[in-house]
Amino acid sequence: MIPLSWYLLLSATLFCLGIVGFLVRRNLITIFMSIELMLNGVNLSFVTFAHQWHLVKGQIFVFFVMVVAAAEAAVGLAIIIAIFRARATLAVDRIDLMKL
Amino acid sequence: MHLILFIVFAGLCLAGALNLLLQKHPINSALSLVVVMTSLAVLYLLLGAEFLAAAQIIVYAGAIMVLFTFVIMLLNAGREERTLGSKAAVALGFPAVAAILAVIATVILKAQDLGSVSLSDGITSTEELSRVLFHELLLPFEVTSVLILIAILGAVSLARKGHGDQEAGK
Amino acid sequence: MNGPLLFLPLIPLLPFAGFLLNGLFGSRLPKALVTLIALLAPLGSLAIVAHDAYLFWSGAITFPVIEQGAPTWISVGTLHVDFGFVLDQLSLTMLLIITGVGFLIHIYSAGYMAHEKGYWRYFAYLNLFLFFMIVLVLAGNALLMFVGWEGVGLASYLLIGFWFQKTSAADAGKKAFVVNRIGDFGFLIGMFLLLANFGTLTFSEIATKIGENPGWTGGVLTCIAICLFVGAAGKSAQIPLYVWLPDAMEGPTPVSALIHAATMVTAGVYMIARSHAIFDRSPVALSVVAIIGAATALFAATMGLVQTDIKRVLAYSTISQLGYMFLGCGVMAYSAGVFHLMTHAFFKALLFLAAGSVIHGIGGEQDLRKMGGLRKKLPVTFWTMTAGVFAIAGAPFLSAFYSKDAILYAAFQQGTFGRVLWAVGLFTALLTSFYMFRLWYLAFFGKQRAPELHPHESPWSMLGPLVILALLSIGGGWIGIEKFSEWLAPAVGTHAVEAAGGIPEWAFSVIAVSMGLIGWLVAHVLYFAKPDQPAKLAGSFSVPYKVLVNKYWVDEIYNALIVKPLLMISRFLLEWVVEFAIIGGVVWLLAGIALLTGAILQKWQSGNLRSYAAWLAAGAAALLLFAGAVLLAANGVDIKWAGWK
Structure with a gap:
């Protein structure tokens, strides 16, 4: 008998760890992986509630999230490759062409 | 039993997430993320989502993380360098994250009648899931296939050899 | 009031109607019609004046005729001014001169200005002048007289500068108006003093008040009288404000005859005669008037x-x-x-x-x-x-x-x-x-x-x-x-x-x-x-001759002492204080604020991904805090899940 709140707390923690990773890491790919971590945290909370309320749609939502995450990962990594070709670096602080 | 499984795999999740943050080399971070994904798959199983657990392993751990690893290998990403950093990130970001965590945690802990999970709650069968998916949510399903198509096109065109040269040539 | 009708308001209004008609439509009317309108107006006024004079001499009415119940113009606090007309011997004399000589000059102008392009404009201005002059003469209080006073100055400006394409004519018009204004300033001060000391601007009331105090001489009355005389000196071209009259000869000759000989320049004399009650009590002022009059004459x-x-x-x-x-x-x-x-x-x-x-x-x-x-x-x-x-x-x-x-x-x-x-x-x-x-x-x-x-x-x-x-x-x-x-x-x-x-x-x-x-x-x-002989005399008395020919260099002295410094100061104020400091300053300030804000905000767009992420997280945290606060406030300390039903 695990209280639901434990699952939810775990999900929140994973989410926040993802944000911290986004803020702290300097490598583009690692930042991208932190984003994936965030998405997984959210997925866990969806599944938790789907289980609690006997909603299948919650799980289908997770399914869609996975699909979108996959698409996003593909495109995002392609972008990273393009950036690497242009700037020859993966350090996010060096990629600042957008500054005014 | 349930409790032990939960603690072990939740612990693995957290450990993997922390490792992701603390490792210097991206490949180590990628492998830690695989650990996280797999633990999450087990947790899904504990929550009765068998299809999702499988999908998690196949799609996330098996496809996406492999893609990550390929790119790391392709770009020969090495150890992280020391860069200028951003003061704002630290000064503003950490308190923000702390605040987010605090709010969510407060809400979760204060909530009543949340209930609890047990192993005997039953499993959502794949048949049930697919029934909903292909009957009610057929349209979103098809749309996602279009989405994937677009993603493929985008990824191919972005990562093409000529793309980078085009930018340099202009 | 009882008695036969005097049609007093019509006397000025007929020329005013002539002005309106010729001014608004004159350019499109045939010349004969313009002349007809322009001549009928003074003729009509002359007829009414003659009629009123006849009524007086036949004993039907007595002077002074003070219009009762004239429409009120200003009624503020203790100041009451109305559009009151006064017809007495003095104003009747002036009216006869104005309308009579005026009418003759109108006829003359029809011949003199026959070939002018601005024929209609000339007669419109001439009628306008008549209107204001009649108002000046008929006015029963100083403020209404001042309206006429200013109006004749305006008409004079318009007519002196009738051939406005000629620079000398336009300049002469401006000079006349400006010098008149200087005199008018004295008139205004005089009016303020009158108001302060008598509480009224009506001539009859002032005369009555003075009559009630037989011992009241000098002092304030001298001040008022001298201020009024300054106004008269401006309008009637006495020392030191006479310099505009010779230049006013740039206007057409009938204008010089009517305005600068017969009527407008005599307005100053009329005004002093009208306020004689004040002047009689001030020997100092009277001496000033006499001395300046004699000096100017010489x-x-x-x-x-x-x-x-x-x-x-x-x-x-x-x-x-x-x-x-x-x-x-x-x-x-x-x-x-x-x-x-x-x-x-x-x-x-x-x-x-x-x-x-x-x-x-x-x-x-x-x-x-x-x-x-x-x-x-x-x-x-x-x-x-x-x-x-x-x-x-x-x-x-x-x-x-x-x-x-x-x-x-x-x-x-x-x-x-x-x-x-x-x-x-x-x-x-x-x-x-x-x-x-x-x-x-x-x-x-x-x-x-x-x-x-x-x-x-x-x-x-x-x-x-x-x-x-x-x-x-x-x-x-x-x-x-x-x-x-x-x-x-x-x-x-x-x-x-x-x-x-x-x-x-x-x-x-x-x-x-x-x-x-x-x-x-x-x-x-x-x-x-x-x-x-004259040439020889001019040669032998060359110095006095030069002085006279150059008109004692008065214009040049005024120019150097007054006009040039004024122009310099005005230019300085306009270019530096207003243009540069105030307007330029305000614009620069606004632009500076915009630039500064932009510069501050520019720091935000650092191109650094992590700082963007940090700001994102901060925004999300703020939203969540707000939502959490609302939730806690709504539900108290315990939060109940509604569930999904």
């Missing part, structure tokens, strides 16, 4: 001696004669001053119109040195002008003989101070006679010095008024000063004229006439018998 006469433009001679003559009128008022002989005003209106208008006829006859030439021998070619003009010249010189039994003598006689009565003034006036009479006969000889006698001009007589639309004015110049004074004073006494008060210590009055007349004869003799010698 000063202007000296300048008229050497002028070569026919209109300028007459302009300086006008300034000089106005000085006489102020001299008369200054020795409390208001009737004498107004008498001279009337005769001067006749002969000066005649002189100006005749000069205009000469100018018209020789195709626009105004230089005396280019005229000569015109009396054969312009007979009617010559004879009428002769009447005017003899009149102004004081020939016996002509109009100015009576009026000038009255003033000089009254001046002599005022003790030693008065005798000095009398002597000055006498000498000025000599100079007046001299320069008028000089003009007469130069223009009409001798050889024609510019044979290329083809002199021809003017049309009868111009000659008719000349003849009428000549008759008036001859017979206008026959009423005599005693009868005239009697007539005006209810309006300006009686001031007994004592016999001057045993010297009979006819002796004064003889002295005055002999002055005129001496002047004629000198002019005859210099300009008829020995025409090359």
Whole structure:
């Protein structure tokens, strides 16, 4: 008998760890992986509630999230490759062409 | 039993997430993320989502993380360098994250009648899931296939050899 | 009020209607219609004035007629001003002059300005002038008079600068208006003082209040009187504000005749006569008026001696004669001053119109040195002008003989101070006679010095008024000063004229006439018998001659002392203080704020991904905190899940 709140707390923690990773890491790919971590945290909370309320749609939502995450990962990594070709670096602080 | 499984795999999740943050080399971070994904798959199983657990392993751990690893290998990403950093990130970001965590945690802990999970709650069968998916949510399903198509096109065109040269040539 | 209708409001309103019609539609109407409208207006006013005069003389009404129940203009606190008209002997006299001479000049203008492109505009302005002048004269309180005062200044500006494409004309109009404004400032201060001390601006009430305090002299009344006189000096071209009148000759000649000889410039004299109650109580002010009047008379006469433009001679003559009128008022002989005003209106208008006829006859030439021998070619003009010249010189039994003598006689009565003034006036009479006969000889006698001009007589639309004015110049004074004073006494008060210590009055007349004869003799010698004498005299007395020709350099002095510093200060204020500091400063400030804000915000766009992420997280945290606070506030400490049902 695990209280639901434990699952939810775990999900929140994973989410926040993802944000911290986004803020702290300097490598583009690692930042991208932190984003994936965030998405997984959210997925866990969806599944938790789907289980609690006997909603299948919650799980289908997770399914869609996975699909979108996959698409996003593909495109995002392609972008990273393009950036690497242009700037020859993966350090996010060096990629600042957008500054005014 | 349930409790032990939960603690072990939740612990693995957290450990993997922390490792992701603390490792210097991206490949180590990628492998830690695989650990996280797999633990999450087990947790899904504990929550009765068998299809999702499988999908998690196949799609996330098996496809996406492999893609990550390929790119790391392709770009020969090495150890992280020391860069200028951003003061704002630290000064503003950490308190923000702390605040987010605090709010969510407060809400979760204060909530009543949340209930609890047990192993005997039953499993959502794949048949049930697919029934909903292909009957009610057929349209979103098809749309996602279009989405994937677009993603493929985008990824191919972005990562093409000529793309980078085009930018340099202009 | 009971009694026959006087149609007082119609007197000014008819010319105003003429102004509106000709001003708004005149450019599209045929010339004959414009002339008809323009002439009907003063004729109508003249008819009403004559009708009212007849009513008075037949005993049907008594003066003064003060309109009761006139519409209120200003009613603020204790200040009450209405559109009240007053018709008494003084204003009736002025009205007869204005409408009568005005109508004659309108007829003359129809001939003189016949070929002008702005024909309709000219008559519109002329009617506008009549309107304001009549308002000035009929006004029962100082504020309404000031409206007329300003209005005639405006009309004068418009008419002096009638040929506005000519720079000199436009400048002359501006000069007239600005110098008038300086005088008006004095008038305004006088009005404020009146208001502060009497609480009212109505002339009758002021006179009553003064009458109730027999011992009230000097002090405040002197201040008020002098301020009012400053206004009069501006409008009537006395020292030091006379400089605009010679330049005003840039306007058409009928304008010079009407405005700058017969009517507008006499408004100052009228105003002093109207406020005589105040002046009577202030010997200081009266002395100031008399001294400035006499000084101006002499000063202007000296300048008229050497002028070569026919209109300028007459302009300086006008300034000089106005000085006489102020001299008369200054020795409390208001009737004498107004008498001279009337005769001067006749002969000066005649002189100006005749000069205009000469100018018209020789195709626009105004230089005396280019005229000569015109009396054969312009007979009617010559004879009428002769009447005017003899009149102004004081020939016996002509109009100015009576009026000038009255003033000089009254001046002599005022003790030693008065005798000095009398002597000055006498000498000025000599100079007046001299320069008028000089003009007469130069223009009409001798050889024609510019044979290329083809002199021809003017049309009868111009000659008719000349003849009428000549008759008036001859017979206008026959009423005599005693009868005239009697007539005006209810309006300006009686001031007994004592016999001057045993010297009979006819002796004064003889002295005055002999002055005129001496002047004629000198002019005859210099300009008829020995025409090359003047040049030799100018050579031997070169310094005084230069001073006179340059008009004592008064214009240049004013320019250097007043105009140039004012211009410099204004330019400085405009360019540096307003343009640069204020406007430029405000614009720069706004731009600076925008730039500064932009610079601050620019720091945000660092291009650094992690700082963007941090700001994102901060925003999300803020939202969550807000939502959490709302949730906690709504549900208290315990949160119940609603569940999904």
